[in-house]
Amino acid sequence: xxxxxxxxxxxxxxxxxxxxxxxxxxxxxxxxxxxxxxxxxxxxxxxxxxxxxxxxxxxxxxxxxxxxxxxxxxxxxxxxxxxxxxxxxxxxxxxxxxxxxxxxxxxxxxxxxxxxxxxxxxxxxxxxxxxxxxxxxxxxxxxxxxxxxxxxxxxxxxxxxxxxxxxxxxxxxxxxxxxxxxxxxxxxxxxxxxxxxxxxxxxx
Amino acid sequence: xxxxxxxxxxxxxxxxxxxxxxxxxxxxxxxxxxxxxxxxxxxxxxxxxxxxxxxxxxxxxxxxxxxxxxxxxxxxxxxxxxxxxxxxxxxxxxxxxxxxxxxxxxxxxxxxxxxxxxxxxxxxxxxxxxxxxxxxxxxxxxxxxxxxxxxxxxxxxxxxxxxxxxxxxxxxxxxxxxxxxxxxxxxxxxxxxxxxxxxxxxxx
Numbered sequence: 001x002x003x004x005x006x007x008x009x010x011x012x013x014x015x016x017x018x019x020x021x022x023x024x025x026x027x028x029x030x031x032x033x034x035x036x037x038x039x040x041x042x043x044x045x046x047x048x049x050x051x052x053x054x055x056x057x058x059x060x061x062x063x064x065x066x067x068x069x070x071x072x073x074x075x076x077x078x079x080x081x082x083x084x085x086x087x088x089x090x091x092x093x094x095x096x097x098x099x100x101x102x103x104x105x106x107x108x109x110x111x112x113x114x115x116x117x118x119x120x121x122x123x124x125x126x127x128x129x130x131x132x133x134x135x136x137x138x139x140x141x142x143x144x145x146x147x148x149x150x151x152x153x154x155x156x157x158x159x160x161x162x163x164x165x166x167x168x169x170x171x172x173x174x175x176x177x178x179x180x181x182x183x184x185x186x187x188x189x190x191x192x193x194x195x196x197x198x199x200x201x202x203x204x
Numbered sequence: 205x206x207x208x209x210x211x212x213x214x215x216x217x218x219x220x221x222x223x224x225x226x227x228x229x230x231x232x233x234x235x236x237x238x239x240x241x242x243x244x245x246x247x248x249x250x251x252x253x254x255x256x257x258x259x260x261x262x263x264x265x266x267x268x269x270x271x272x273x274x275x276x277x278x279x280x281x282x283x284x285x286x287x288x289x290x291x292x293x294x295x296x297x298x299x300x301x302x303x304x305x306x307x308x309x310x311x312x313x314x315x316x317x318x319x320x321x322x323x324x325x326x327x328x329x330x331x332x333x334x335x336x337x338x339x340x341x342x343x344x345x346x347x348x349x350x351x352x353x354x355x356x357x358x359x360x361x362x363x364x365x366x367x368x369x370x371x372x373x374x375x376x377x378x379x380x381x382x383x384x385x386x387x388x389x390x391x392x393x394x395x396x397x398x399x400x401x402x403x404x405x406x407x408x
Binding site: 003005006008010011012013014015016017018019020021022023024025026027043044045046047048049050051052053054055056058080082085088089092093094095096097098099102107128130135136138140141142144146148151152153154161162164165166167168169170174175176178179180181182183184185186187188189190191192193194195196197200201204 | 207209210212214215216217218219220221222223224225226227228229230231247248249250251252253254255256257258259260262284286289292293296297298299300301302303306311332334339340342344345346348350352355356357358365366368369370371372373374378379380382383384385386387388389390391392393394395396397398399400401404405408
């Protein structure tokens with residue numbers, strides 16, 4: 001039966017629709033303005049392409065991520081940092097409405113760290129750190145902004161990339177989100193071989 | 205240190221970059237042409253907005269999802285079905301290169317099902333079924349196509365929507381993906397209250 005989404009109370013609808021896309025990645029975005037560093041949790045990071053290496057994310061211009069978006073557009077650089085299962089509370093705290101000149105790093109108990117070759121701050125506690133340069137941004141029909149970044153560098157612990165290139169982000173403790181406020185760890189069910197039409201899939 | 209992604213072997217790079225966005229939702233997309241039903245696994249579904257209710261996904265036009273993309277553009281409708289943890293092997297099988305006139309439903313052991321009010325096929329086995337109408341599509345810098353759909357209806361078991369609108373998709377058994385071929389279940393760490401600047405986050 002077609003739904004009457006318009007009739008739902010706003011908060012109910014936000015919880016409901018935000019649950020429907022399924023399990024989401026928990027990432028915090030590191031940026032800086034001339035005045036302050038900024039850190040914001042985002043559950044909308046997605047793979048755009050491997051060659052060139054591109055990641056996308058969606059941002060609402062008039063919400064708590066407005067500083068992050070402005071910093072990206074001004075500076076052209078940002079970092080994506082996987083949220084570790086043991087600090088999901090600190091990551092969630094970055095979604096509070098801090099003033100623009102306040103650093104979420106200090107307020108939320110996380111540590112900013114810089115590589116030699118990237119101007120935006122990383123989260124030292126993150127085990128998967130990705131440095132990006134803004135590549136494309138465009139406004140979608142509902143006024144959200146799609147930000148696409150070109151990966152400049154990836155900082156991982158040694159021996160965490162498999163021979164075939166797979167990164168076991170579960171072993172690294174990367175957390176997941178469902179809805180607006182629920183945080184999760186993951187457990188592998190299986191890795192499968194490349195699928196072929198005439199045979200059932202084989203476990204790797 | 206900046207990476208030399210160009211120097212990576214193609215398959216290695218695909219595995220590596222596809223791992224970096226973090227945990228992804230496992231969904232299968234149901235469509236139909238005049239000749240046949242089609243079903244394709246996608247790990248790029250993401251939330252675009254709650255009002256109006258919009259979901260986005262990325263598709264590469266010249267890959268195994270070309271039939272799905274063409275069907276969406278032709279018919280204007282499609283379904284997003286959460287993959288259940290107990291049938292991730294069947295969902296992965298839909299990624300094989302079946303001929304355009306072959307239905308992945310039958311080939312992969314899944315059942316097509318139609319609601320009274322939506323023209324695209326659902327996966328009967330899926331516990332979260334979402335019917336969408338194409339709302340916007342645009343081509344990104346790397347020639348992938350961003351497809352945004354307006355949610356028309358949501359089919360869930362009774363009593364799976366909380367009072368505040370949250371859908372416990374983990375209790376419903378929705379699976380997650382990392383990289384190209386790794387499937388996962390999830391375990392809740394915590395739900396948190398709306399975050400405030402001056403106080404640590406509280407568990408719900």
